[in-house]
Amino acid sequence: MSLVVRLRSAVCLLGRFPALAGVDLDVAAGETVLLSGGNGAGKTTLLRLLAGLIPLERGEGTVLGVDLGADRRSHRRRIGLVGPETGCYDDLTVRENLEFASRAAGVGADAVDESMAAFDLGRLADVRHGRLSTGQRRRLALAAALARRPELFLLDEPHAGLDAPARSQLDRVLRETAADGRAVLIASHELDLVRPVADREVVLVNGQAAGVLPEGSPQAPAASQPSQPSQPTETPETPGIPEPPGRST
Amino acid sequence: MSLLREAALIAGKDLRIEARARVVGQQVVPFGLIVLLLFAFALDPDRGVLTRVAPGLFWVTVLLAVLLGVSRAFALEADNGARDALRMSGLDGSSIFLGKAGALAVELLAFEALLTLGVVVLFDVRLASLPPLILASAAATVGLAAAGTLYGVLAAGIRARETLVPMLLLPVVAPVLLGATRAWEASIDGVPGDAWPWVGLLVIFATLFVGIGMLAFGPLLEES
Known part of the structure; x- marks a missing residue:
């Protein structure tokens, strides 16, 4: 299966602080x-x-075949990123925000209707973003990512602020996305919500990939283990995952 | 998508938002008219002085409006993480620049049309020769919008951008103030031949900043 994401010893600095300190990660097409x-x-x-x-x-680092060291822009059109904020404009309606996202990505107008239907936004189509509730905004952000028909979804706490029906909608979309052969990375603290839709779990500790669940996963690269000798400590959220020697953060 | 189609997408988005928010109509236009009124009050005893300095007052007011417009254009992208979304959109930096500068130019042209009416009514100005006046205004507006958009993105990620943009932008656009004022003076005095060299200067300025903006906007947006 082709790799969508391939990282080897990836280091990222935020100022002088190494926010990522040597991460190895492989994600294949169709994998969550x-x-x-x-x-x-x-x-x-x-x-x-x-x-x-x-x-x-x-x-x-290679994402969608693009070397991040040489070019970190040309693959963006093929990515659907949902971060902590919606990325939408307060004075545009739900439909207008989705149309802008899809047209910018060079995707046809039918993607707008599909993404609105996927997150049950039809009755809110003419409501401005600034008048939506927090949960409705979250659904719009997810729909905007979907409307771009990306090959890779990058979702940061996607379940935050969603009610039970919206979470079910999101889970259905994630399963369909994986079935279409697209890859999904989900960063989340709500492990019980995400684990059912994930093929495997990569645990980050202090900027390093400290372990992979389930152990021996066929997609789990050997290099995903910590590069330094690990201590048998446990993180509160990830019992059983070894943590590398601590760095003060 | 072609460069112009992408630019039209950005410009359409910005103009639609402005039409909804009505910041230009309800704040910038009244601001400009108040400035004209204040000048009229200050210089009222001598109507001749008002008429003579009207072109300069007009373009100083436009410059102040440019500062508000630039601030507004980038405030849109600061809310809700829209700047990251714009980066992720996959749109070319040149297209985003052309779109944002184009939308700002349209807003400025509408503002200038209303301000011209104010100058004619309040300052008793007679527009003797329209072609050089219109061309000078168009070229000056494009130049101001391009320079404003370029310096707007330069300061977009900086906390002190509201004060930084005027400090950076006003010295740079001084040639526009000079050229547009001289072109207007010539048009008002009815000696349009004197206006054309200044129109040429304004066209050069606009061309220069559109070119620089198309090259530099993308990298600056990445760093903002």
């Missing part, structure tokens, strides 16, 4: 990967690195 780890572990930074929003300081 959960990125877990505590606050400050580097989950969001890793997603932003893959999206090309922050530079790769050292190491190797």
Whole structure:
């Protein structure tokens, strides 16, 4: 199966602080990967690195066949990124925001209707973003990513703020996305919600990929183990995952 | 998508948002008219002085409006993480520049049309020769919009951008103030031949900043 994401010893700096300190990661087409780890572990930074929003300081990184060290812009059109904020405009309606996202990505208008239907936004089509509730905004952000018909989804806490029906909609979309052969990376603290839709889980600790669940996963690269000798400590959110020697963060 | 289609997408988005938010109509236009009124109050005893300095007052007011317009154009992208979304859109930096500068130019032209009416009514100005006046205004507006958009993205990621943009932009656009004022003076005095060299200067300025903006906007957006 072709690799959509390939990182080797990836290092990213936020100022002088190494937010990612040598991450190895492979994600194949059609695979859904959960990125877990505590606050400050580097989950969001890793997603932003893959999206090309922050530079790769050292190491190797390839996303959708594009070398991040040489070019961190040309693959963006093929990515659907949902971050902590919606990325939408308050004075545009739901439909207008989706149309802008899809047209910018060079996708046809039918993607707008499909994404609205996927997240049940039809009755809100003419409501401006600024008048939506938090959960409705979250659904719009997810729909905007879907309307771009990306080959790779990068989702940061996608379940946050969603009610039960919306979570079911999201899970259905994630399963359909994987079935279409597209890859999904989900950074989340809500492990119980994401694990059912994920093929495997990569745990980040202090900017390093500290382990992979399930162990021996066929997609789990050997290089995903920590580069330094690990201590048999456990993180509260990821019991059983070894943590590398601590760095103060 | 072609460069112009992408630019039209950005410009359409910005203009639609402005039409909804009505910041230009409800804040920038009244601001410009208040400035004209204040000048009229200050210089009222001598109507001749008002008429003579009207072109300069007009373009100083336009410059102040440019600062508001630039601030507004990039405030749109600061809310809700829209700047990251714009980067992720896959649109070319040149297209984004052309779209944002184009939308700003349209807003400025509408503002200038209303301000011209104000100058004619309040300052008793007679527009003797329209062709050089219109061309000078168009070239000056394109130049101001291009320079404003370029310096707007330069300061977009900086906390002190509201104060930084005027400090950076006003010295750079001084040639526009000079050229547009001289072209207007010539048009008002009815000696249009004197206006054309200044129109040429304004066209050169606009061409230069459109070119620089198309080259530099993408990298600057990445760093903002």
